[in-house]
Amino acid sequence: MHIDLTVLEKLEKLSHLRIAESKREEVIRQLSEIVSYVENLSELDTTHLDASFSTLEGGTPMREDIPVSDTTAAPSILSHAPMSMDGFFVVPAIIE
Amino acid sequence: MFEIVIGLEVHVQLNTKTKIFCSCPTSFAHEQNTNTCPTCLALPGALPVLNIEAVRKAMSFGYAVNATVNQRSIFNRKSYFYPDSPKAYQISQFDVPIVEHGELFLDLEDDTTKRVGITRAHLEADAGKSIHEGAISKVDLNRADTPLLEIVSDPDMRSADEAVLYLKKLHSIVRYLDISDANMQEGSFRCDVNVSIRPKGQQEFGTRVEIKNINSFKFVKAAIQYEVQRQIEAYEDGYYEQEVYQETRLWDVAKGVTKSMRGKEDSADYRYFPDPDLRPVLVTDEMMEEAKKIPELPDAKVARYVDKLGIKHYDAVVICAQKEMAYYFEAMLESNIAPKTAVTWLTSELLGRLNKAGHDITESPVDAKTLGTLVSKIEDNTISGKGAKDVLDYMMESDSRDIDAIIDELGLAQVSDDSAILAIIDDVIARNQDKVAEYKSGKDKLFGFFVGQTMKASKGSANPAKVNELLKERLG
Numbered sequence: 001m002h003i004d005l006t007v008l009e010k011l012e013k014l015s016h017l018r019i020a021e022s023k024r025e026e027v028i029r030q031l032s033e034i035v036s037y038v039e040n041l042s043e044l045d046t047t048h049l050d051a052s053f054s055t056l057e058g059g060t061p062m063r064e065d066i067p068v069s070d071t072t073a074a075p076s077i078l079s080h081a082p083m084s085m086d087g088f089f090v091v092p093a094i095i096e
Numbered sequence: 097m098f099e100i101v102i103g104l105e106v107h108v109q110l111n112t113k114t115k116i117f118c119s120c121p122t123s124f125a126h127e128q129n130t131n132t133c134p135t136c137l138a139l140p141g142a143l144p145v146l147n148i149e150a151v152r153k154a155m156s157f158g159y160a161v162n163a164t165v166n167q168r169s170i171f172n173r174k175s176y177f178y179p180d181s182p183k184a185y186q187i188s189q190f191d192v193p194i195v196e197h198g199e200l201f202l203d204l205e206d207d208t209t210k211r212v213g214i215t216r217a218h219l220e221a222d223a224g225k226s227i228h229e230g231a232i233s234k235v236d237l238n239r240a241d242t243p244l245l246e247i248v249s250d251p252d253m254r255s256a257d258e259a260v261l262y263l264k265k266l267h268s269i270v271r272y273l274d275i276s277d278a279n280m281q282e283g284s285f286r287c288d289v290n291v292s293i294r295p296k297g298q299q300e301f302g303t304r305v306e307i308k309n310i311n312s313f314k315f316v317k318a319a320i321q322y323e324v325q326r327q328i329e330a331y332e333d334g335y336y337e338q339e340v341y342q343e344t345r346l347w348d349v350a351k352g353v354t355k356s357m358r359g360k361e362d363s364a365d366y367r368y369f370p371d372p373d374l375r376p377v378l379v380t381d382e383m384m385e386e387a388k389k390i391p392e393l394p395d396a397k398v399a400r401y402v403d404k405l406g407i408k409h410y411d412a413v414v415i416c417a418q419k420e421m422a423y424y425f426e427a428m429l430e431s432n433i434a435p436k437t438a439v440t441w442l443t444s445e446l447l448g449r450l451n452k453a454g455h456d457i458t459e460s461p462v463d464a465k466t467l468g469t470l471v472s473k474i475e476d477n478t479i480s481g482k483g484a485k486d487v488l489d490y491m492m493e494s495d496s497r498d499i500d501a502i503i504d505e506l507g508l509a510q511v512s513d514d515s516a517i518l519a520i521i522d523d524v525i526a527r528n529q530d531k532v533a534e535y536k537s538g539k540d541k542l543f544g545f546f547v548g549q550t551m552k553a554s555k556g557s558a559n560p561a562k563v564n565e566l567l568k569e570r571l572g
Contacts, residue, residue, distance in 0.1 A: 010365075014175075014365060014367075016177055050192070051170065051191030051192050051370075052168050052169065052170045052191065052192045052376050054170075054370075054375055054376050056375050058375065058378070059168075059375055059376050059377060059378025060145075060146050060171075060374045060375040060376065060377055060378075061145055061146070062145070062146045062147070062148035062151065063119070063145050063146070063147060063148065064148060064149070065112050065113050065114050065147055065148065065149035065150075066113070066114065066119065067113050067114045067119055067120070067121035067122075067123070068114075068119035068120070069120070069121060069131075070120075070133055071130055073132060073133050073134060073137070074129045074130055074132045074137075077132075077134075077137055077139070078129060083232075085234065086128070086234075087127050087128045087129050087130075087236075088128050088129065088227070088234035088235055088236055089129070089179070089234070089235040089236075089237070090232050090233070090234055090235070091179040091226075091232065091233050091235060092231070092232065092233070093228060093229075093230065093231050093232055093233050094178070094179060094226060094228060094233045
């Protein structure tokens with residue numbers, strides 16, 4: 001996959017990150033290296049495998065539907081949030 | 097000219113006690129963010145563990161719509177940023193859903209049915225809620241990771257009315273299965289509509305536009321009608337390519353229009369991939385057998401009511417559309433009354449009064465056993481149909497459910513005793529000798545006059561069938 005400025009701009013949008021003008025060339029070079037490294041995986045023939053294939057044995061564990069209330073987690077997490085108010089997490093206005 | 101093509105995606109909130117990937121309660125919390133834990137708040141290192149009950153409910157839905165239930169399905173990550181989704185991805189099923197290739201049947205007005213395919217139904221986690229206040233948005237994650245079943249139809253609907261019929265049928269099935277409260281206003285049954293048009297005869301589908309989160313059947317119809325009109329106008333004016341493109345629109349309730357949610361360039365890119373935190377969902381044979389045990393569903397009920405109880409198809413469809421109504425009807429029949437009579441008393445008499453009072457069948461002040469008993473009093477000639485209506489009116493306004501006592505109080509007991517009725521008849525005959533003579537000389541129509549006079553003299557308490565019989569005897 002070829003990474004150019006257009007792809008970088010799309011990635012910035014998807015990741016909500018902004019790459020400084022001075023670093024764009026460098027980031028493009030690094031991303032290209034990473035992608036070509038990962039492309040090694042394409043050598044593996046996966047045509048006979050279905051989408052649910054896993055290298056792990058067995059299925060995901062399941063639990064019974066029994067509620068457990070832990071009221072201590074939220075206050076502690078909220079206190080670490082950048083901004084919170086009346087038990088809500090507060091974020092800059094979301095504009096649709 | 098144009099054919100309308102509609103497909104629907106419905107998000108059903110499953111009524112499990114806990115969230116899909118953690119043991120946090122799904123019950124109503126008085127305070128925001130109290131039904132949360134490290135897993136649903138997406139703290140690093142916290143791992144999801146699947147709720148088996150959510151899987152069971154999804155499977156029972158699968159069997160209810162004649163679908164394939166996959167013994168092996170997988171969870172994927174759907175990536176997007178939004179503050180009410182703390183993971184920055186939604187855990188959903190993409191490549192292999194738990195349910196696919198199902199169907200349901202719409203009851204059309206002409207008593208025929210139309211098959212609609214169900215492409216798939218997959219499990220996924222709900223997002224939290226955000227409240228927008230000026231420069232900030234407040235986020236409550238109590239709902240985050242509540243289990244959802246997303247049910248996707250084939251693009252088989254051809255009108256707004258069919259779309260509404262599909263939703264109503266789906267709603268009914270989900271309620272019968274008791275897998276969701278399915279309350280549209282409260283958001284436990286949410287609907288996205290995909291709409292496109294194509295000139296009649298064209299094979300390829302037109303460009304489909306998605307309308308998101310419409311919260312009533314009425315709005316679904318209005319949104320589709322608006323959107324279809326918009327697309328047709330664009331086509332006829334020659335601007336179809338420019339105006340109609342694959343996008344997500346929102347229904348604006350106040351203005352009655354659909355509005356673009358995001359620009360053409362910003363189409364979503366979810367980068368689905370298998371969630372490495374969750375191995376495949378493997379369902380045991382025992383779970384498959386267990387999930388097949390589902391209650392009698394509306395289609396089967398309608399067929400049974402028509403075949404075994406001799407009820408009209410239309411009436412059966414009306415009664416079976418709502419689980420509570422069908423169960424009410426069946427409870428009435430326990431009083432050993434004729435099914436057809438029960439239909440009338442349920443659908444005309446009771447529902448008529450409930451509608452007037454603004455009540456739903458679930459809020460009926462008169463329960464099924466009481467109404468069944470009341471109807472049985474007509475069938476055993478204790479009271480007339482008219483009298484029973486008076487009793488029902490009385491009960492709508494009072495707490496008394498002692499039907500015999502009410503009949504006494506209102507003086508509605510019907511006289512079926514031959515001698516009592518004959519005494520009245522003889523009196524009527526004595527007072528109307530001229531009419532008797534006319535009747536005997538061939539004026540048959542006067543029979544109705546005698547019936548009327550007798551009923552009137554008995555103040556409506558005489559059993560009409562008896563009156564007819566005895567009058568015939570007396571008048572010869």
